[in-house]
Amino acid sequence: MDTLSQLKTAIDQFAKDRDWGQFHTPANLAKSISIEASELLECFQWSETDYSLDAVKEELADILNYCIRMASVMELDIAAIVLDKLEKNANKYPVSKSKGNSMKYDKL
Amino acid sequence: MDTLSQLKTAIDQFAKDRDWGQFHTPANLAKSISIEASELLECFQWSETDYSLDAVKEELADILNYCIRMASVMELDIAAIVLDKLEKNANKYPVSKSKGNSMKYDKL
Amino acid sequence: MDTLSQLKTAIDQFAKDRDWGQFHTPANLAKSISIEASELLECFQWSETDYSLDAVKEELADILNYCIRMASVMELDIAAIVLDKLEKNANKYPVSKSKGNSMKYDKL
């Protein structure tokens, strides 16, 4: 079975078991992703290099969990939106201009 | 081909083409996820219900993009970390206590 | 005139002139602070040391702007809440345990 479908099924079941669908509006899930993203950032708050790998795994997992849930609730196809955006990013960051530098597209 | 593997391949190639591996440290990717998460949140800044679906798709895609990239750079297995964390969350949020309420585990 | 009072007056007037009080609920202001905080973080996205001072000034100002606005809307006394929290932090981080290290209080 496809990995993403498998994760989606497990994550949706988790919410269903707890009757959490009522809380999982797009806005609340966007807040939740942002909150979990900050918990990941906290792993690197005082040092960029000295971090707990276990904490990183857990926090990255929580972000992915909410992202997959949000896509499910909003009936978005993750592969489609990621590949579409990658194509848009390719136009914003042409290889010729952005190779080897990290400048934002509006500065290129 | 598995969807996640396909996305990982496309995302890694995008970075490789631009020689961006040098910028993609775990700490920088954590910051990037947090920054993109706020752009998603911005879709709901002044209203929880009146949002642009196109903007949501793009911002959610950018977060997923960086999450998949971070897992790739750190050689983490996304399915494994998400399912592991879901199991931990199941212990923190037993159905009997959390069904139908959104309280944080330390308040249950 | 006290600096904070002066800033509060200018910030409240700015919102009043635009009839923005209707959008400035506590929840929307919390989202706004988080969004602006990410814009500040973006100044350091790819480098901790090579940043634009002008951009930092603008983004830090936007965060302060929304914080002062939120305190005003919720009728909170900034000096009181900051000093109260500093006292709580002093208990969580006693000098004897936290001097010279950046560990979180629950690890001390």
Next chain:
Amino acid sequence: MDTLSQLKTAIDQFAKDRDWGQFHTPANLAKSISIEASELLECFQWSETDYSLDAVKEELADILNYCIRMASVMELDIAAIVLDKLEKNANKYPVSKSKGNSMKYDKL
């Protein structure tokens, strides 16, 4: 004594007592502000209206604490940067165009 100066003095002393100046780089403080902003957002994660006032006070205070600290470390004049930015925002959001609506300046 001016309130902001008083808070700055207390906040700087708190850091000095713990020898935390070494951790308080601009980049680390930007991360810290973002992390605390998410803790404030967490007060409104599942409801926009049912929140703990005490929690809001504490989290808003932590954000202000780090903002004041960042301004101190970078020797920025808070009143000057906030009033400067307010003036820039007044140009981006002229009353005639933005009165009563919450649209972003690039959509006005």
